[in-house]
Amino acid sequence: MFDGVIFDMDGLMVDTEPVWMKCWEPALAHFGHAAPPGIADAVRGSSGDAAARILREMVSPQLDAKAFWEYFSSLAEQAFAQGVEKKPGLDELLAYLGERNVPCAVASSSSRRGIESNLRSIGATDRFQAIVPSSDVSHAKPAPDIFLEAARRLGTKPSRTMVLEDSFNGVRAGAAGGFFTVMVPDLACPDDEIRSVASRVCASLLEVRDLLARGEMV
Numbered sequence: 001m002f003d004g005v006i007f008d009m010d011g012l013m014v015d016t017e018p019v020w021m022k023c024w025e026p027a028l029a030h031f032g033h034a035a036p037p038g039i040a041d042a043v044r045g046s047s048g049d050a051a052a053r054i055l056r057e058m059v060s061p062q063l064d065a066k067a068f069w070e071y072f073s074s075l076a077e078q079a080f081a082q083g084v085e086k087k088p089g090l091d092e093l094l095a096y097l098g099e100r101n102v103p104c105a106v107a108s109s110s111s112r113r114g115i116e117s118n119l120r121s122i123g124a125t126d127r128f129q130a131i132v133p134s135s136d137v138s139h140a141k142p143a144p145d146i147f148l149e150a151a152r153r154l155g156t157k158p159s160r161t162m163v164l165e166d167s168f169n170g171v172r173a174g175a176a177g178g179f180f181t182v183m184v185p186d187l188a189c190p191d192d193e194i195r196s197v198a199s200r201v202c203a204s205l206l207e208v209r210d211l212l213a214r215g216e217m218v
Contacts, residue, residue, distance in 0.1 A: 001212065002180065004156035005097055006147055007128075009108035011166040011186035012205075014118050015085040017044075019076055027072040033059050041188065044167050048140040051109075077114065086122045087186075089206030094127045096209045105130035105150040107163075109140060130154055141169040144177030151179075162217070164208065171198050182208060182217075 011017040024035045036058045043051050052065035097104055105128055108115050112133040119125045130153035137145035151161050163174035166186040174181030175197045183190055183198045190201050200217065202208050211217040 001100060001102065002156075002162045002217075003160040004103045004105070004151065004154040005162045005164065006105045006107050006150045006154075006174075006179070008163075008165045008167070008170050009106055009110055009115055009118060011044075011087075012164055012184055013087055013090050013106075013124070014122060015087060015186075016076075016080065016118070017187050019079045019084075023072055023075045023079070027068065027075055028059065030071055031063060031068055033063065044169070044188070048134055050140045050142075073111065073114070077117070080114070080117060080121070084118055084121050087184075087205060089204045089209060090122070090124070093205045093209040094124060096212065098127065103129045103154045103156070105132060105154050107132045107146045107150040109134045109146075111135065141167070142172035142176065144173045144179075147174055147177045147179055151177075164205070168194055175199075180217075184208065 007013055010020065021040045024040055028035045039058055042054050042058060055063055055065050055068065094104070106115055110133060112131060112135070115131055115133060119128065130150055132146055132150045132153065134140050134146060137149050139145045147163055148158065151158055154161070158178040161179050163179040163181045164184060165171050165174055165181060166184055168188060171181055171183045171194050180199045182200045182202055183194060184202050184205060190198065195201060202211065208217070
């Protein structure tokens with residue numbers, strides 16, 4: 001068993017990715033731009049300077065990234081306020097880890113307010129001992145900073161900590177930090193590069209629970 005488990009949020013614990021995707025067109029239109037093909041896939045798992053760079057490259061060098069993200073996030077928060085759906089197997093995995101006193105953290109590119117809102121919505125606030133939004137670290141995924149900070153707060157070593165991710169950049173970040181990194185695909189199916197980087201690929205969080213229970217998550 002691992003000493004700690006770090007969860008991504010969007011697309012891994014909660015089914016928020018379709019909401020984020022629907023926000024791109026109206027958010028960019030608000031700033032006078034069309035949504036370029038592939039923008040959601042390119043930004044997924046990124047934040048901060050990395051996300052701003054992608055916006056400048058794919059949309060416009062003149063786009064005010066800070067203003068855009070504030071507006072984009074406001075649209076998403078309005079949608080999330082209606083409630084979000086849990087991903088299959090989340091309750092079972094959290095219950096299994098809780099029964100064994102394995103500490104858990106959330107490390108997400110979303111804001112702290114967004115993370116806390118979603119955790120309240122799915123009734124999982126008390127399941128996590130630490131919350132690390134991207135604003136708490138200097139470098140966003142695919143840098144490992146956010147996972148290293150989460151492990152520090154849990155008091156665990158990366159080599160003894162599992163990272164659960166659905167995005168390519170998240171998997172890269174976990175692997176770069178020396179974590180046992182499991183990809184649970186949501187919208188993006190792993191390619192050869194990601195399969196070579198990830199410690200394991202599982203179809204669902206329920207499969208993660210089952211493999212842990214059988215002692216096969218190695």
